[in-house]
Amino acid sequence: MARKTTQTRTAVVTVAAWTIGLLIFFPILWIIILGFKSEGDAIKTPLAVLTSDWTLASYHEVQERSNYFLHFMNSVILSLGSTLLALVIAIPAAWSMAFVPGKRTKDLLMWMLSTKMMPAVGVLVPMYLMFRDFGLLDTRIGLVVVLTLINLPIVIWMLYTYFKEIPGEILEAARMDGANLRAEILHVLTPMAVPGIASTVLLNVILAWNEAFWTLQLTTSSAAPLTQFIASYSSPEGLFYAKLSAASTMAIAPILILGWFSQKQLVRGLTFGAVK
Amino acid sequence: MATEHSRTAARLMVSPAVILLFLWMIVPLAMTVYFSFLRYNLLMPGMESFTGFDNYYYFLSNSAFMDALVNTLLLVGGVLVITIFGGVALALLLDQPFKGQGIVRIMVIAPFFVMPTVSALVWKNMFMNPVNGMFAHIAKTFGFQPFDFLAHAPLASIILIVAWSWLPFSTLILLTALQSLDQEQMEAAEMDGASWMNRFIYLTVPHLTRSITVVILIQTIFLLSVFAEILVTTNGGPGTASTNIPYLVYAQSLLNYDVGGGSAGGIIAVILANIVAVFLMRMIGKNLET
Numbered sequence: 001m002a003r004k005t006t007q008t009r010t011a012v013v014t015v016a017a018w019t020i021g022l023l024i025f026f027p028i029l030w031i032i033i034l035g036f037k038s039e040g041d042a043i044k045t046p047l048a049v050l051t052s053d054w055t056l057a058s059y060h061e062v063q064e065r066s067n068y069f070l071h072f073m074n075s076v077i078l079s080l081g082s083t084l085l086a087l088v089i090a091i092p093a094a095w096s097m098a099f100v101p102g103k104r105t106k107d108l109l110m111w112m113l114s115t116k117m118m119p120a121v122g123v124l125v126p127m128y129l130m131f132r133d134f135g136l137l138d139t140r141i142g143l144v145v146v147l148t149l150i151n152l153p154i155v156i157w158m159l160y161t162y163f164k165e166i167p168g169e170i171l172e173a174a175r176m177d178g179a180n181l182r183a184e185i186l187h188v189l190t191p192m193a194v195p196g197i198a199s200t201v202l203l204n205v206i207l208a209w210n211e212a213f214w215t216l217q218l219t220t221s222s223a224a225p226l227t228q229f230i231a232s233y234s235s236p237e238g239l240f241y242a243k244l245s246a247a248s249t250m251a252i253a254p255i256l257i258l259g260w261f262s263q264k265q266l267v268r269g270l271t272f273g274a275v276k
Numbered sequence: 277m278a279t280e281h282s283r284t285a286a287r288l289m290v291s292p293a294v295i296l297l298f299l300w301m302i303v304p305l306a307m308t309v310y311f312s313f314l315r316y317n318l319l320m321p322g323m324e325s326f327t328g329f330d331n332y333y334y335f336l337s338n339s340a341f342m343d344a345l346v347n348t349l350l351l352v353g354g355v356l357v358i359t360i361f362g363g364v365a366l367a368l369l370l371d372q373p374f375k376g377q378g379i380v381r382i383m384v385i386a387p388f389f390v391m392p393t394v395s396a397l398v399w400k401n402m403f404m405n406p407v408n409g410m411f412a413h414i415a416k417t418f419g420f421q422p423f424d425f426l427a428h429a430p431l432a433s434i435i436l437i438v439a440w441s442w443l444p445f446s447t448l449i450l451l452t453a454l455q456s457l458d459q460e461q462m463e464a465a466e467m468d469g470a471s472w473m474n475r476f477i478y479l480t481v482p483h484l485t486r487s488i489t490v491v492i493l494i495q496t497i498f499l500l501s502v503f504a505e506i507l508v509t510t511n512g513g514p515g516t517a518s519t520n521i522p523y524l525v526y527a528q529s530l531l532n533y534d535v536g537g538g539s540a541g542g543i544i545a546v547i548l549a550n551i552v553a554v555f556l557m558r559m560i561g562k563n564l565e566t
Contacts, residue, residue, distance in 0.1 A: 014374040020366065024443065025383035028390065030410070031398055043408040045417070093293035096286030107295055108294070115301045117553035119501045120486035121522040122546035125529045125539045126307035149300045156293060159289045181285055210391040213522075217530070227504070230393040234400075234508040241401060241408065249392045250453035260382050270445065271490050 027254070034245035035059065036048065042241035045166060052061035058246035065243075068250060070222075075251075077140055078215070079208035080227050082147035082202055083155075089148075090155040091197070094188065097156075100161035116153040120213045131218055140223045143215065147208045155204055158269045162196025163189075199265035202258060206266075209255045226251040305546070311539035318533035331540035337526070342517040342539075344524040348432055348548075351520055352499040354435040355442055356492060362439075363446030363491065364484065370447070371454045381451075388444035391414055392504035398424060399437045400509045430510045430518035442498075446491045453487035454480070495558035500549055521545050 022029075036047065041052035062068050097105050127146070128137075134140030136259045166189065174188045212227040219228050230251055233244045259266070315327045335341055370381060387395065403410045404425035412422035425433040457480065465475050503522045507510055512519035512527060519527070525545060529538020 008376055010372075013369065013372045017372075017374050017380050018376065020369065021380035024440070025369070025386055027395070027398055027403065027440070028386055030402060041554050045413045046410060058351065081369060089293050089296065092289035096289040100282055100286035102283070102286075106561075108290070110557055112293070112297055114553060114557060115297050117497060117546045117549055117556070118301065118305070119522065119542075119549045121501065122527040122542040122549075123304035124310055124525060124542060125535050128302040128530065129307075131306070138470075149296065152293065152297060179280070194382055206389060210389070212392040213501065216393075216504060216507065216524075227391050230397060231390065231504070231508050233397055234393075240287040242511070244397060244401060247293050248398060252390050252394055255387045255391075256386060259385070263381075263385060263448065266388075266453075267449050271494060 006211070028256075031231070031245040031248050034242055035249045036246075037242050039240070039242045042245065054198065054214055058242040059087050059250075062243050062247045066229065066247075068229070068247065071224055072250070074140060074219075074223055074224035075209055075227075078143055078147060079205045081140070081144040082136070082151065082208050083145065083204045085148040086155040086204060087197070087201065090152060090159055094156050094159035094163050095185065098160055099168060100168075109157065112153045112156055116150070120150075124217060128217060129213075137218060138220045138223045143203050143223060143225075146214050146218065147211060150211070151204050151207055154207070154269060155200055158192075158200040158265075159196060161268065162200070164194060164244065165196075166192050199262065200269070202262040203265055203269040206255055206259055278415055281513045308539045308542050308546075311535050312543050314536045314539075316535040316539075318535055320521050326535065329393040331536040332544075335537050335540045335544065337378055340516045340519065340524060344519045344521045347516070347518060348500065348520040351430060351435055351438065351502060355499055356495060358435070358439040359495065360488060360491065362443050363450050364488075366443070367450035367454050368480075369450055369494045385448055388442070388448075390441065392441065393508050395441050396434075396437055396505040396508045399433075399440070404433055426510055427514065430514065432454075432504055434502075434509060434518055437509070438499065438502055442495055445495065449487055449491050450484060457505045458481050466562040489559060493559060494550065496552050497549065497556065500545075500552065521548070 017242060035058055036054045036056065037049060038057060041049060044052065097109065105261060131137045131142055133260050148183055158167075170192075171188060173183060174184050181186065209225075210227070212231075214225045215225050219225065230244075233240060235248065312331050313326060313328060314324045315330070316324045366384065369385065370377070371561075374380075401409065406412050406422045406424040406427075407484060409422075411425070414424045462479060465479060471480070501522050502520060503526065506518055506520065506523045507526075508517045512523045516524075521541065522545065525538050525541040528534050528541055532538075
């Protein structure tokens with residue numbers, strides 16, 4: 001009897017979970033499907049869409065008409081560039097705060113976090129004018145700097161929480177054995193910290209890839225990443241469902257795959273270590 | 277423990293980050309404050325003049341500001357309600373053992389990785405479009421008139437789109453929290469005859485409270501600055517029906533070229549965000565001590 005109720009329960013849970021999961025995932029699934037249809041078929045009723053022919057035409061057209069590859073490369077350069085730059089600044093900072101904490105370390109960390117709370121619109125006007133005056137509008141370098149700065153607090157925080165978990169005694173021991181600071185970082189800390197650094201990189205690449213305030217405000221064409229490229233579809237000419245779907249699929253696919261690998265780190269990174 | 281030498285080194289290593297963040301926080305913000313006291317229009321360069329609090333007065337007394345403030349609060353509140361209740365329910369469901377748990381989990385968190393411009397455009401065209409959207413097709417199948425979501429319920433539609441993007445976040449965090457729930461305690465309560473409802477109210481909910489607070493605070497920070505979703509779906513319209521404060525500031529400064537007014541709006545947005553931030557910082561600060 002008890003066994004039977006458990007079985008029924010599991011069946012109900014399975015059906016419910018799969019139904020809800022599929023519903024939530026459906027919009028993504030649907031654009032993947034529409035991307036392989038012709039424009040004429042993509043606007044038909046859902047059943048007619050499913051039974052129509054499959055084609056790669058939209059993918060070709062997206063690349064030909066709007067140079068998808070340029071925007072893809074911009075997204076790669078912006079997200080990787082800003083992540084690497086942030087790491088270079090953040091690793092020493094997080095290291096020193098985790099292993100040589102001072103009286104003010106906690107305040108310093110909280111202050112860094114507080115810079116993240118500033119809404120972007122608060123500094124939109126001066127940033128836009130500075131970019132205009134320095135000729136940085138629509139340049140990759142300008143955007144890399146902005147993306148580095150907005151994600152720097154998260155990078156420092158994530159690295160800090162990971163470094164905190166490395167036992168300090170090991171560093172003490174290395175120091176006793178005569179390792180200097182450089183050797184300490186290079187040969188003792190780095191190997192132990194690599195998993196934490198990797199998670200930080202992953203999360204930061206995802207955040208930078210999807211950033212859609214500064215990328216929309218400060219780029220137009222030549223430095224435009226995929227966020228801006230997709231936004232250009234908001235005032236389309238003619239039939240465009242299949243092309244929008246193909247472009248969207250290509251824009252989200254890399255990050256979707258990265259994201260699935262980083263579920264756990266995501267929780268930790270986005271809650272600043274408050275939930276692990 | 278640490279020697280004087282390593283303390284100095286530590287300070288040197290932390291200083292680039294501190295200096296950069298300090299400049300990033302102070303310089304543009306100081307400029308915004310400065311611009312907010314100027315009459316400054318991008319179409320009339322060289323005509324800047326000091327006007328005191330006029331920009332604030334005009335920005336705050338403009339009826340668009342009240343609309344935007346209300347819309348901002350509705351957007352934040354609406355998305356929070358959907359994602360918290362939905363997130364708790366989903367987390368409880370996904371925490372049960374069932375076949376294909378891993379795959380369902382992956383499907384549920386996927387929307388979080390979709391960039392805002394993609395999710396907004398996909399919902400706008402493929403689902404909410406009154407002619408070719410899926411909802412229109414479904415309505416027609418059952419003999420109803422298709423509903424033009426973004427024209428007649430723009431804010432509600434945007435809330436739905438943003439909630440879809442954020443539901444995975446709350447679900448994932450609450451699921452992580454649920455998995456750290458003490459199973460022995462749960463079993464003990466069950467043996468003592470506590471009903472499912474009682475176990476949920478007296479054990480699960482208190483355990484989740486902290487995570488729910490974290491979710492609310494972090495989402496609020498991000499939701500206060502929703503922008504891309506509005507830009508590509510409704511452009512804040514019709515009228516100001518879906519304009520929130522970030523969009524209003526953008527429209528004022530970069531569409532109307534009113535740098536002074538836009539800056540005043542920016543400062544107001546900063547003040548609003550700070551009110552939320554104070555609570556969030558306290559939460560996270562407490563957590564640092566333990």
